[in-house]
Amino acid sequence: MTGIEYDDFLDLEYQPAETELVCEFAIEPAADMTMEAAASRVASESSNGTWAALHVDESELTDLGAVACDIDGSDVLVAYPPELFEAGSMPQILSCIAGNILGMKAVDSIRLEDCRWPETVVGGFPGPQFGTSVAGEKLDAEDRPVLATVPKPKVGLSTDAHASIGEAAWRGGIDLLKDDENLTDQAFNPFVDRLTESLAARDRVQEDTGERKDYLVNVTAETTEMLERIDLVAEHGGGFVMVDVITCGWAAVQSVRDRCEDHGLAIHAHRAMHAAFDRLDHHGVSMRVIAQVARLCGVDHIHTGTAGLGKLENEDTPGINAWLTGECYGLNPVLPVASGGLHPGVIDQLIDALGTDIIVQAGGGVHGHPDGTLAGAKALRQSVEAAMAGEALADYATDHPELATALETWGAETPR
Numbered sequence: 001m002t003g004i005e006y007d008d009f010l011d012l013e014y015q016p017a018e019t020e021l022v023c024e025f026a027i028e029p030a031a032d033m034t035m036e037a038a039a040s041r042v043a044s045e046s047s048n049g050t051w052a053a054l055h056v057d058e059s060e061l062t063d064l065g066a067v068a069c070d071i072d073g074s075d076v077l078v079a080y081p082p083e084l085f086e087a088g089s090m091p092q093i094l095s096c097i098a099g100n101i102l103g104m105k106a107v108d109s110i111r112l113e114d115c116r117w118p119e120t121v122v123g124g125f126p127g128p129q130f131g132t133s134v135a136g137e138k139l140d141a142e143d144r145p146v147l148a149t150v151p152k153p154k155v156g157l158s159t160d161a162h163a164s165i166g167e168a169a170w171r172g173g174i175d176l177l178k179d180d181e182n183l184t185d186q187a188f189n190p191f192v193d194r195l196t197e198s199l200a201a202r203d204r205v206q207e208d209t210g211e212r213k214d215y216l217v218n219v220t221a222e223t224t225e226m227l228e229r230i231d232l233v234a235e236h237g238g239g240f241v242m243v244d245v246i247t248c249g250w251a252a253v254q255s256v257r258d259r260c261e262d263h264g265l266a267i268h269a270h271r272a273m274h275a276a277f278d279r280l281d282h283h284g285v286s287m288r289v290i291a292q293v294a295r296l297c298g299v300d301h302i303h304t305g306t307a308g309l310g311k312l313e314n315e316d317t318p319g320i321n322a323w324l325t326g327e328c329y330g331l332n333p334v335l336p337v338a339s340g341g342l343h344p345g346v347i348d349q350l351i352d353a354l355g356t357d358i359i360v361q362a363g364g365g366v367h368g369h370p371d372g373t374l375a376g377a378k379a380l381r382q383s384v385e386a387a388m389a390g391e392a393l394a395d396y397a398t399d400h401p402e403l404a405t406a407l408e409t410w411g412a413e414t415p416r
């Protein structure tokens, strides 16, 4: 018989194998627990153990126990054997490494900070179909940030109003029109009408400007419905879809990725609800891990923050972006999206902080321009042109009136 008890899950001499998934947790043990006791319980509960000592016939058991193998202050590393995981199933992986342990009484708090993904696990996932290549493959923005805008008010606009705002934004120099995270298929702006009218506007602008444009239509819905909406996007000549990946769930994202592969559609990942996991710096799941999961599941772009420049809390945007665009067993790099409270007056600081291989999304920062959407789009494009030319915004604005008005209106401040 084999005994399985908590002490079996702690070995500070253990060196994880290359094939193992290694997770970094920040742990605050419960008052009556040593860190060692807490760490072993975390390794046990996230792999094959439980609170009671178990006695199992060895011949009937595959040993899938994880090992808490390093403790450095509040940081604990846990190594997981690849056989613990179902190949290609992100829900099952997260049910291990971000499941029951987040609620264990043995810890006062625990946060999954980072994962070292082994090829044995990464190999089960497709990764992005296009990733950063969308800038040159699907758009004409390979040498500058891709520009996107969301019509505002975020919901409530009629289909006609939505499409004409999109047309004005595209004419002003925006590359991608994007739905907002809570605009899906409502009576005031039905999905199919919005899709067809917006794509017709896109085609008119492409024809007139000679610059490729596209539409991040939000297909978020129950999974079967989402797949049908993706088919519609392809049927009507769209090049992208947008998905609220957290509220949809990773299993649904994996289904979306499969269907988008069939149609050659790129996936824009909105992360609404991520802050339920990553906003507290001592408990939950970091945005770094959420971004890693998104890349394995195969989104092409994902919102990762504005390096503190926008209206929303951010977490290490530069570090997360570096991981998303770095090497990971041949997975395509993901295009990070900076969005939330951005406007032309902060684009120079944004590019200083995040570089130019990003999507810049500005909703209020385009449609709130005193002279309207067309002028707002021109101002955003002009601010990027200035930054790419290494020219101060104020200097560039002397002969670019739309940018000058934006700078007079918003300055270089970031809204709250």
Ligand SMILES: O=C(COP(=O)(O)O)[C@H](O)[C@H](O)COP(=O)(O)O
Binding pocket: 150, 152, 180, 181, 270, 271, 272, 303, 304, 305, 311, 312, 337, 338, 339, 340, 341, 342, 361, 362, 363, 364, 365
């Ligand atoms: O609609 C917007 C921003 O609109 P605006 O440009 O008017 O602020 C996005 O939903 C947020 O950027 C999401 O946040 P994040 O990008 O941090 O996920």
Ligand SMILES: [Mg+2]
Binding pocket: 150, 154, 180, 181
């Ligand atoms: Mg939004």
